[in-house]
Amino acid sequence: NAGVTQTPKFQVLKTGQSMTLQCAQDMNHEYMSWYRQDPGMGLRLIHYSVGAGITDQGEVPNGYNVSRSTTEDFPLRLLSAAPSQTSVYFCASRGSTGTSPEAFFGQGTRLTVV
Amino acid sequence: GQSLEQPSEVTAVEGAIVQINCTYQTSGFYGLSWYQQHDGGAPTFLSYNGLDGLEETGRFSSFLSRSDSYGYLLLQELQMKDSASYFCAVRDRDNQAGTALIFGKGTTLSVSS
Numbered sequence: 227n228a229g230v231t232q233t234p235k236f237q238v239l240k241t242g243q244s245m246t247l248q249c250a251q252d253m254n255h256e257y258m259s260w261y262r263q264d265p266g267m268g269l270r271l272i273h274y275s276v277g278a279g280i281t282d283q284g285e286v287p288n289g290y291n292v293s294r295s296t297t298e299d300f301p302l303r304l305l306s307a308a309p310s311q312t313s314v315y316f317c318a319s320r321g322s323t324g325t326s327p328e329a330f331f332g333q334g335t336r337l338t339v340v
Numbered sequence: 341g342q343s344l345e346q347p348s349e350v351t352a353v354e355g356a357i358v359q360i361n362c363t364y365q366t367s368g369f370y371g372l373s374w375y376q377q378h379d380g381g382a383p384t385f386l387s388y389n390g391l392d393g394l395e396e397t398g399r400f401s402s403f404l405s406r407s408d409s410y411g412y413l414l415l416q417e418l419q420m421k422d423s424a425s426y427f428c429a430v431r432d433r434d435n436q437a438g439t440a441l442i443f444g445k446g447t448t449l450s451v452s453s
Contacts, residue, residue, distance in 0.1 A: 257439045257440070259440045259441070261443070266348075266445060267445060268427060268443045268444055268445035268446045269383070269427065269429075269443040270443075271440055271441075271442060271443075274439060274440035276439045284440060285442070316382060316383070318383075318441070320439075320441075323439075327371060327373060327385075327388040327390070327431075328385040328388070329373075329375075329383075329385060329441055330385075331382040331383050331384070332382060333381075333382050334382055
């Protein structure tokens with residue numbers, strides 16, 4: 227059972243480039259989220275989804291887009307990378323209300339924008 | 341909106357007991373969770389309190405008081421491997437009835453021998 231898989235693990239981008247961070251889960255979870263983690267800032271919510279076709283903004287959505295065409299996949303797109311987006315990005319998934327409260331995280335994508 | 345406050349750092353020695361506090365402000369409340377993260381790793385789930393009281397899982401316990409908007413994580417018989425960051429997190433009504441977790445900034449625990 228793979229759980230939550232994120233790719234790539236590391237990425238270096240030039241300012242202005244775009245890219246997509248991939249996230250896939252095989253637990254049939256309805257809820258998926260993207261977070262960024264910066265030193266001393268904890269995990270900040272970027273976007274989240276409550277099911278296929280339904281997404282919403284979190285605390286820090288600017289500069290990022292998401293879509294959820296299937297239950298399994300929840301990609302995060304950086305439209306025009308900026309140095310301020312240098313961070314570690316985590317994808318998480320969780321079952322729907324009434325199931326276990328445990329959220330499962332991918333291993334993270336370490337992104338550097340130069 | 342929501343906010344969570346927890347100490348930034350805690351130090352302790354092996355075998356000791358340490359308590360990490362978390363106070364929260366939310367527009368709604370669906371429960372308080374705790375996660376552990378080792379350096380370079382992903383957060384992993386430790387415990388969840390949906391109702392007031394104490395939940396025990398081995399050496400770790402978590403407590404919640406909804407009337408005080410307060411909870412804590414208690415780590416007993418500390419081991420070197422417990423050195424990590426610990427995050428409290430809430431499910432908040434603002435995020436489509438609590439579907440997404442909001443995290444505190446984390447507490448770095450350092451355990452020395």
